Amino acid sequence: MIAFKYIAANQLSKLKEFAILYILGLMPISLFIGLIFLDRYYHTLTIQFSTFSTTLVASLAILTLIGISVWSKTWVAIILPIIMYLPGVLLGFTTLQETTKLWVDWLAIVIGAGGYVWISFKKANKA
Template structure:
C-alpha cells in the first residue's frame, strides 16, 4: 500500500500545505517533491510507531516550513518563466476581448498601467498564497486574503479605465493585418501554455469570456441585453466546466 494512504489526514494536510508553501516560496518543483516524499516516509514510520505529527515537525508547522524553505535555494529561472506567463497571460485576456469587438488599439497609459497592475497582483499573490498554505489560519481569514488578491486587480483595472478617459496619452493603432497577427500569436501562446500545463482551463476560460461576447455583438440585441447575457453565459459556462472537473476528479 502507498505510504500516502497510511498517513492520517493531519499528516496529509501538512504535506499538501508544505508543498504549496515551498512552491510559492519559489523553490524548484523537483526538489520540493523530493523533500515532500522524504518527509512522507518519516511521517508514515512515525505514525506506525504510534507517534504524532508533532514529534516530527514540532508544535509549529509554520516554523518547520520556514526552516525547510530557508535551507533551499530559490529557482529564479523557473520563476522568471512563471512571471512572464502571468504577464503575457493577462494580456491575452485583454487582446481576445478587444479582438471580438474589432481592431486593436491601446494607449501608452493602458499598456503601462496593465503591466503595473499585473506586477501588483504578483506582489500580493506570492505572500498571500504562502500565508494561506501554512494552514494555521481560520477559513474566514483565508477567505479575506483570497478575496483581497482577486478584488485588488479588478479595482485597479476599473481605475485604469477611468484614468484612460481623463488622461490623454499617445495611442497605438494596430490595424486589421497587425491585429490579426497579434491574435494568431496570442492564440499560439495560449495553446502552447495549455499543452505545457496539460490543462484546458486557460483555453476554456478565455473562450467563455470572448466567444459569447463576439456572437452576441453581431446580433441586433441592445447593448445592455448583450452585456447581461454575455456575463451569464461566461460565468455560467465556467462554473459548469469546474463542476464537471470536480465530478471527474471524484470519480477517479
C-alpha cells in the same frame, strides 16, 4: 510578499494583522482611483490597430495558450479564454441592444465558468 512574510514570522494581534492586510488591500484600490482622476487631466492617446494587426496578435495569443496547454497537459488554458471571450465576439454579430448584449455575455460567462468548474469537480471526485 513582505507583508505576508512579516505576518507569518511574527505573533501579531488580530487587529495589527487586519491593519496590515487592510493597508495592503487599500493600496491597489487607491492607485486605481488615482488613475481615474489623473485621466481627467492627462488625456492618453488612442491607438487603433488594423485588421491584420488584430488578427496577428489574436493568432499569437491563441498559439501561446495552446502551447501552455500542451506544456501543462490541461485544457484550462484553452477552455477558459473561450468561455470568457467567445460569447462577446458572437454577440458582436447580433443586432441586440448593448445592455442586452452585456447581460447575455455576463450570463454566458457565469454559466460557462460554473459549468466548467462543476465538470472539473465531478472528474476530480471520480479519480
